[in-house]
Amino acid sequence: MDLGLNEEQEMLKKSAREFLSKECPKKLVRELDESDSGLSRELWKKMAELGWIGLPFPEKYGGNGGTLLDLIVLLDEMGYNIVPGPFFSTVVLAGFTLLQAGSEEQKQTYLTKICSGDMIMTFAITELDGTYLPESIETMAEAKGEQYILKGTKLFVPDANIADFLLVAARTGKSTNPADAISIFLVDAKSAGVKVTLLKTLGRDKLCEVVFENVKIPSKNLVGKLNGGWPVIRSILRKATVAKCAEMVGGAQASLDMAVSYAKERVQFGRPIGSFQAIQHYCANMVTDVDGSRFITYKAAWTESEGLPADMEVSMAKAWTSEAYKRVAVLAHQIFGAIGFTMDHDMHLYFRRAKAGELAYGDADFHREIVAAQLGL
Amino acid sequence: MDFKFSTEEEAFRREVKGWLKEAIPPRWRELPTGFWQETEESWKISRQFQKNLGMKGWLAPAYPAEYGGAGLGHIKRLILAEELTYHDAPVSIETEITVNWVGMALQHFGSEQQKQDFIPRIAKGDIIFCLGYSEPNAGSDLASLQTRAVEQGDNYVINGQKIWCSYAHYADYCWLGAVTDPDLPKHRNMSMFVVDMKNPGITIRPLINVIGCHSFNEVFFDDVRTPKDSLVGVKNNGWFQLAMALDFERSGVQTAAANKLLLDHMVNYAKTNKRGGKLLSKDPILRNLMAEMAIEIEVARMLCYRIAWIYSKGGHSNYESSQAMIFGSELLRRISDAGMRVLGQYGQLAFGSHRAVERAMMFRSYLASLSIGVGGGTNEIQRNIIAMRGLGLPRK
């Protein structure tokens, strides 16, 4: 057993903390949050140069050959600092899908561009009811000669507003088991019939509605096997879920750190508010939530990284972290009082992310149901 | 990072499991067990069991072999503790007190003579200690204790009252804190003693705990003479020694394992019992609840493993033990509450009642969980420790 990071990961963590606090100050976070694109090309380029975008991908595609766990360390720091932009969708959702299911040619064409920072990509999975279940996928792709014709509406698609390409999960046939007839396609965002509408969200992350009106897709843009999409999606969702947990752990840690240092400074009734036991006990609860989240997340990431069965671990991590981050962010707000209720203060940036993170890839109830099934219930 | 146990550790776990299958007498499984030794009979079984454990070196696995321990590393000790609790082996708080608190403190602060005298006997399971810390007016605020020990010739003469002393009625010795110099400020006026419970002047009065069993006592000291060399460590330095003793590795993994046992019990129950014609395991609310408990157990376990891991790297835990203690104990309450919900009406049936489920395990845990999070430093005190020691929040 070794519950610590290795030397390289420690280095990565440290340099990420330094880089992000310098290159992605909260001023930039706010600007991007309030912008329509959510993207800073400059920051994106720098992250590509640092090798972050290609971190978990093989060197032959221009990647860095790191592990999922390395990526988790980085995402933890990204959550700590809050880094807006399409990193998550491009690397975790799209990159991992291409790596796992893409043809060699697709990898050479697209993954290399992703690694070099020249392509932004996302994955359109969820539809109107917002759930991550195969039966919710109603978007259809019909084969017509050398093409597929794509029809349907996707909702809550991250970063579709700036994506160059979209991966799309679509139904390619009829089947008794709804999971058996789903395929994945690579769609050029500029194709005729693709309509992207930016949604306004609490998290101010860039979620979109994407409508496909008879969009023509060349057959070679099928990713993986025809009708074999769902197992890939499940595996990607598992990675995305634990990756989202890592971001949330970082955010919870930042909320705690901010609140504790404020509690030491802010004086009321002639003493630092951190000397009031009510506040002290809040902080004790918060640090336990943060530490618990970190361990359960890293354990899930490690399990997935080792290629061991990880459904249970990942669902445990997401169910717990979704609620723990919220608890921590709410208590942090409580400690800040009115100052934390202002737009100019950083705390709400975290409070918003906590909710968005909870909703992404299944909330606590969704994942507890998976755990229940794993318990044999 | 690596979250798995080594093959050697896994083998050790199998060994422990295998041994436990044989070593726990069947009769034990018919008695009300789990938290306290509730009857004479269970006390006797557990004493014998502890001696058997002692022979394997597993009663005091951390002690060096020369003192009768197995010299096991931190991770194996964790495994051992986990398995013992999960299999509801006949050990309870008296082992924890004797082996981990007193034995460890003696190894650190005792004279060579004291070590030779007590440690091997502790490791063999021959003697049991009770803790004489708390007093009616000194609970969380232990520094306010008033029991006095006055030098007289070759002896100290002890007068005062202790309370909540678990198993004092069975104990051979008392690990006693007493004021040795009332003129000095609190925290610098107290010394630790090993007092023979057979000494004249000691009166023990039973206290009955919420479950209805006699586990703790009031102990009165009336001109009790104890030889000077029963003082442990440095005179008036008892507070420091006590604080150190509280810091010896305590991962709290026992509570996590006890929680797992309770969860398995309720999951099994839910899978095999119906209410309103429907299997309990199909009830969405109960499924959600049990899944939540399973997740929390995982968190609890990680918080405990962390402590063993810190120690195995030669480190020292700071606020982490308090975290694990609070989390585990509060989880025990939540789990017991969840279990009572799963059991429904049957949850209220006491041990010995017609139709009681699984020796009323949940019932007893529901009550016993009230004490976890009180004994050994309340959860409020632990939170104070986390806030001030761990996070550096100001006292004033």
Next chain:
Amino acid sequence: MDFRFSEAEKRFRAEVEEFILQEIPPGYADKDLYWPGGYGAIGEFEVRDPAVEKIRKKMGERGWLTMAWPREYGGGGRSFVEQAIFFERLSYYDAPGMDVSTLISGPTILRFGSEELKKEWIPRIVRGDLKFWLAYSEPNAGSDLAAIQARATIDGDDLIVNGQKIWSSGAHVSDCGWMVARTDMAAPPYKGTTLFIVDNKSPGITIRPIVNIDGFHSFNEVFFDNVRVPKKNVVGDMNMGFYYLMVALDFERLVISMGGFRHRYEDLLNYARNTRRNGRLLSEDARVRARLSQLAIEIEIAYLLYYKTAWMMDNNLFPNIEASEIKLITTLLSRKLADAGMEIMGQQAQLWPGSPHAPLRGRFAVGYLDSISAVIGAGTSEIQRNILAQRGLGLKRR
């Protein structure tokens, strides 16, 4: 005991309802984003809407704004229970009408003000002519109001005020500040603080907006630079203001938009009844049902406490412990309602007003943020708990 409304109370309730449905400007409630318990999404703190002013005046004409005051001061001679019914219905329909002047300043003036002060201010307050803002908090005095540093010195018939207030909700759309400042620096705060009314138009006042996390300009920083306030605007005696302030805070805690909770709850219930996820109505999901019933229970408890405080006032019992209790309970409920709503709505929940697909106009998303202010404004939950423990249960401070 009798938990029912009397016939007269029922008639009054119907009358209020009829009035509201008739008088609310069309579309007003459809724009409203107020979240019960919160302080950051109250339309009246953001803009001064002539249509709203008109309704307020109409209510004033009926004596409703101050209905529980004695008749000699323009009150409506009604009971506090009736007043509670009135505000419950008002907040249920998201109607405007509550104001610092009628709910906090007015009652305090009646209790401690001189006859002259009453004559000057009370009639205008009764008519709904004036809007007040609360000038208590300062950067270094939030929970600890004894730490205020704004000063007022006597100069002839005037006070000259200097200092800074913060978190001043609606200051930019109000007529007058209801202000505390230090008047005797040598004395301890509770013997050297004065409460007075300051006209917003006085020279030397600068109001700077602060945007809250909902994205609205509801509160402000307000700077006082040698602002002259006539001494006759002082409430009660000079230097006794801290004591009056404590009473005013009790009045404030009793301002609860009870009906807002019920209405938002009904929204949620209807949403669950009419929305399918995965082919099934949300209201058929056992966990959704459990959450909704839990909320229903907590709302019922809050209602009971709400009417209890009114009943106490009618019986000359001042509910100062209950005031903290109801503030604590309803503001926590504000958070829970938002939280549960968000969980029930799933992904859709995060859609903000104005976004395609936003359920219930995105109101719960706003409420989710706004409810953070509920447990902070008007005395944080921790302070309410301290009050309950110390004042209510007699636990020692040390």
